[in-house]
Amino acid sequence: MNLPVSPPVEPMLARLAPSIPPGMHYEPKWDGFRCIIFRDGDEVVFGSRTGRPLERYFPELADGARRELPARCVIDGEIVVLTDGRVDFGTLQQRIHPAASRIRALADASPAVVVVFDLLATADTAMLTRTFHERRARLVELLAGSGFPFLLTPATDDHARAAYWFAALEGAGLDGIVAKPFDLRYQPGKRVMVKIKHERTADCVVAGMRPYRGGSGVGSLLLGLYDDAGVLQYVGVCGAFAASSRTALATELSPLVTEITDHPWGAGHGRVPGTPNRWNSGENLDWVPLRPERVCEVAYDFLDGARFRHTAQFRRWRPDRTPESCRFDQFEAPEPIDLAAALDLPPADRCRPRPQPAGP
Template sequence: MLARTVHTLPEGPEWRYEPKWDGFRAIANRENGRTVVTSRSGRRLDTRFPEIAEAVSGLLPDGTSVDGEIVRWSGEGLEFGPLQRRTRATVRRARQLATMEPCHLVVFDVLRREGADLARQGLQDRREELERMFGEVSGPVPVMLGWQTTDPEEARTWFEDLVAVGIEGLIIKDARGTYQPGCRDWMKLKHRTTTEAVVGGVGGRVTSPDSLVLGRHDPDTGELRIVGRTTELTRAERRELAGLLSEAGEEHPWPVRLPARWGDNDPAEMVRVRPELVVEVETDTETVAERWRHVVRYVRPRTELDPRDVPTGLDVES
């Protein structure tokens, strides 16, 4: 289930407010004595986060599925880098990282409990079921119950104060709402507007890109189109991206030249790369000629996502 962006906090007795955790969205499923943890796109995460899979195996009864966010808490705040390292690690290395940089699964919804389908029940009933499940947990474990409040003033305090430790904003849910996969019936109030795009080219060298040329698939034709370009990357960002990009062959759908600067008619060379890497960018919603009007700011790679997870067209929802 997904969320749509709002710019003000709705109030009323039906609303439930939760922190928007900065991590990897994940579904944990316990079935026939086996635990599987998958990403939003269906990628297996249990081998990359063995500490979470083992905790789920000991915590959830058979026939149970929960929705949550995998996060890394350093003691001072949330860290995204360790999550990225897991996606690139071998199974053996992931086990080593699990002891060095342990992660948690913050659970905020339950879809099944011991074979019973709970998705058609209202959120309030599902939350009560979750609280009963976690009420039986003793001692610290890598799986925890996410926070939720009915008080808009407490939610505003979370929004203002928790940004310092990496909370992105708030998720707002209707207590009466059922769980509908793929639907944007939840809402999100964020400190900044970010979205995802596919890297299809770079300015500079692939091994040290100056900027990224971004693409989105056309919702009608499926064609990968150029939709934007980032501002100049920092030295640290260039190092972060260098090992994630590889030069494309002649089959790439884009031309080799594009404007040197967004809105400039003087074309510059672009090195085309395989359109496989998804990155998160900060953008506004202004568009022109089927592109983002302004250059966007690169935020980070999203190696856990597949290009198919990226919104189509110029939609900023993700």
């Protein structure tokens, strides 16, 4: 691969802000797998944030890059799956699978798309030192004739429209807004963009804990909520514990450690986390069952179906709440919205695979 910008490259990142700043370029915040795509003729690399190539998990995207992208380019984007006009993060996660046959079946059933939002190189020209305003204009030109699986992200410099997107698009599975200064240079690995995300709180049952992998104490707490049938459902984990409190928290919760046979998740009903083990520093443990007697308040940004999409953040203990009172009815579902209409996306045939000509 002989490009002016070569893999691996860390993507440019964003820092969190409490509100949408004025006077910037605004885009919806897509929640999928971030990737930088390198194409040099038939050679294609989809680089992830972790450095692990993603092309084997998304064969339809690698094929699409050879078909739709300029012959030599480097672009930045987000891999997403759209189901019924909504970002489907759960289906996307299933694509990270060891079996090629399973990956291909999922690709056929729910093909992914790449929402493109930046340009790092084109032909023999590196674009890293160009302003974002220049990069965006050139990106629009390059993708003007492209179709599935590449979609240029909608964008605006209208603060009011960005505020509308922030309020409305949660109903289509998006989780906020990204703001970029017009004169921003591409800075790999630096948090120089701005992201604005929803944050809400919920009261959850603490039903397990995971050891901190980097040392001693608690790394995260496993959270549950009761459904209408009275079954404790696993909804995710919370973290954000200071190093000084991890060991103390483990000591505080140790009286609640129980056998999995005595735990609500031991019967395997509903959604449960991974295989449980008793806490033992000599083993590679997954999670430790706790009697579901304590309640904590957590902050979260997005409820995807009946689970937190991302790690929630611990806020405080709630001794005034009983575990049985922690139910799903505390959540207010966002109003569903047609993603294509709200963002003026291209017609549906631009967001699905094109029929390929039959062979000879």
